[in-house]
Amino acid sequence: MNTENTKAGVIWSFWGAAFLLLCVVFRDSLAEMVNTWTNVEEYSHGFFIPCITVYLIWMRRSELRLAQDFRESAPGLAVIVLGMLVFILGGLATIKTMEQYSFLVVLTGMFACAFGLRGLKTAAIPLLFLVFMVPFPAFILNNLSSKLQLISSWLGVEFIRACDIMVYLEGNVIDLGNYKLQVVDACSGLRYLFPLASLAFLCAYLFKGPFWQKLLIFLSAMPLTIFMNSFRIGVIGVLVDNWGTEMAEGFLHDFEGWAVFLLCMVLLFIEMWIFSRISGSKLAFSELVQIPAEWGRAPVSGFFVGQLNRSVFVVLILLIAGAGVSEMSKGREDVIPQRKAFLNFPTKLGNWQGRNDYLSQFYLNELKLTDYVIVNFNEPGTQNGVNFYSAYYQSQRKGAAVHSPRSCIPGDGWQIISYGQQEFPEFMLDGQTLELNRAIIQKGESRQLVYFWFQQRGRTITNEYMVKWYLFYDAIMMNRTDGALVRLVTPVDSAEDITQADKRLHAFLHDLLPELGSYLPGKTIIPVASIPASG
Template sequence: MESTASVVWRPSGLVLTTLVVAAALLGFTFQHGIAELLRVWEIKEEYSFGYLIPFITLFLVWQRKDRLESVPFTGSWAGFALVLFGLLVYVAGELSTLYLLIQYALLLALAGLVLAFTGPAAFRVILVPLLLLVFMVPLPQFFLSEISQHLQLISSQIGVAFIRIFGISVFLEGNVIDLGTMKLQVVEACSGLRYLFPLMTLGFICAYFFSAPFWKRAFVFLSTIPITVLMNSLRIGIIGILVEFWGESQAEGFLHDFEGWIVFMACTAVLVGEMWLLNRFGQARRPWREAFGLELPAATPKDAPVHYRSLPVPYLAVLVLLLSTAVLSFLLPQRVEATPAREDLISFPLLLGEWQGVSDRIEQIYLNELKLDDYLIVNYAKPNQPPVNLYIAYYGSQRKGQSAHSPRTCMPGGGWRIADLEQASIDTDIFAGQLPINRALIQLGDRRQLVYYWFQQRGRVLTNEYLVKWFIFWDAITRNRTDGGLVRVVTPVLPGEDMKEADQRLASLVRHISPLLARYLPD
């Protein structure tokens, strides 16, 4: 009898045909999620490398061809269960019109399909290449915004410290670097995200090829985060120095973008140097070619007997499941998100009792970042009292991650430090007599401001940012709506002023505006 180790397993023509059919069914079923992926890769520089991930994954799977040829494919009902779970997530994504759910459902269904076809033994051989696909799916936008805000602040602080090493007088206010002659704004594009995700992907691939103990491979991958932060901070510092000596043009155009490429290549060099040092550290030293080598699959023995693979029953069941889902997705009409009737915020009254308001505007550069559908910004004042600024942002749809930016993450970007943040409530004639709010005391140097804010979303008043995301998902499924808004009021706390007076000003204005909000932020 032939030994299993000497047998070469290859797919038959029928097996290859079913694999093509399975790929076509996945592509048809998840077409909306795939189209959105392509759109994100096109417009977001931090994910522009996404085009390469499927091809790299295919190469890494092909690299294991010799090992796969020696393993019989037994199939697995666990793969069928994984595909079923992925399709349930897909249905939730389609009902909620949340592309992120559809994209992760695609990964689950693809992994389940492979497991149902290959079985556990072969699936373990290509598990890591399949995990690489996770890096091509963008993280939730609200999570990206929070990461970006923190990275901007850290990069600004380290960059300014580097500028001061050269004896240049510089002042940092949030994300604004003041060189005296001009100010540099460390915007989201300079936060380091455009380096972080590509470098993390590269770090994952390097760790995969690095023949070393697990802790060294994990260190290589995780070190991509501090490497990105430090190198991006260095870039900001260098730009500040160049601007100081050679003018504003050093921070714009081709030179600015070219510096970005140099920084990424420098990050890659640091990553490779780090692996070289780790390889020399410890007892398991080996030549660099052995420690980090791009091996090609071994050639198939010419005299090995060839067996053709059959179609496992779990895999056939997955094909039936995918076909049924594709037919249903074709027959069911596409869900169009409901848009409730509302008044435009431009009609919001400027006279509220004793409060007299003056409208203001947001600069286009900030509107491009906020991506809102309607907004109001008014400075209200009573005679002989400090003003209160009212800001309302409305989003007709938040299904693509375009939602209200939380003041909790935005305020530090302007240089303001949150000295105190708590949840409180205001007595009102609506909202069951109590309006829940976030109460924040912020400080910039000697200046202090008191901030109230809350999220008004389809009849709910919420103070927790993560609950906001949950109800966006829930209402998208149950009500086919994701509209909502943010309400924020701010007043200065004058030197020597009792904090209670600032609280009374904000509470007074909130009681005037709260009965009107349902007209502009519909229930």
């Protein structure tokens, strides 16, 4: 017995050392993840996720057996190599989300090395549950939040109208006449969605029912969140209309949030109860989510005692090698190109006369930009002018990134009634015809024509997702993540044809683009007429 205990202690000490080394290698990514759990309410449930995973695996320890043959660990080693490659790429691009997901990949590979594919199959769902502890990238979070705000605002207003209260919705602003409520990021429903999605996944795993029912239980988390968050916004609107804005502030506001989340949990359990009735099992509420009785049996001897598989030494070598490559790349700092500050941007371009405008501190806090300019330009003797806005980021690594107008426009109450890309043969960039995004937006009787594009390290990009790809690519290859958004807006009168607005923006582009090049690093967009003829 003592020999067996000693042998088991040696085996587990090696795997314990491998796990500690894994945590050391990923320490910066894990520290940032924990910091997010601490400071971002949407992810405050993250502390519980690894604890639940460990508990679920421990409960099924009787089904686990240490891999006895090196060949059993080979698939796990391949997964570790893949995870370390993603980790190194994430380090070069300083994208912490990639590093955090690679941690889960490497951890899964290590588990497969220790227990083989049979053990991985046993622990697959608890390990997959760890995905819920990794925060989403900022740009996905922002886009998701803006869409949920719009949906929740609309459904909340419909509830208020059902209570026979006059209300007007303009984007995310609910106008009750005497009071106005703004549905901000904190009211988008993400604070319910992420914890409820985690809970729904766990409930689906432990629920006794067919796979299609488990899938629906998990997928129902989002509609439940949207519905209940909209109900909460509607209730707040009714309370504010009757008793004032204090109903939407302080303790009562937070209490309403907790009450709505608890209602979401109740609705989730009612859904499972209905599914149990459909299946014919007719489970009581207390039996809907239970740890199977067979999980708690005494562990088999193979869990504690086995042959010391040499794959553990390969795991240690892979972790040390990956850590070495990662540490070599940590000394890299962003290359910050030279440029003129927007403070010096002229208010006169050709015949256009401009007047500076400024963003409020609220928007500056949200956008996290490095520099920006807003100028309202007009030509003498004309009524309609052009609003020029550009936001510049010298680094887009740590949550600061260009915001797409497609996400921001609906939040101000405007509807995008036409959207697409348009080529401008009269302008060239690096031998390519200039292509910009073109949108017609409307709010009530008002219409506007919008041109916008992303000026990113010498490229003019129209697609938001291509912006993210080139950001990743250039961070590795050029060590640069600077970039900018350029947006032009002109009003369109009811009596004015849209082609006149297009001509106005075209004319403004001719005067703007030659000047803009010195303020945004990269190759300058130039009119074709200024290119010298060959020969």
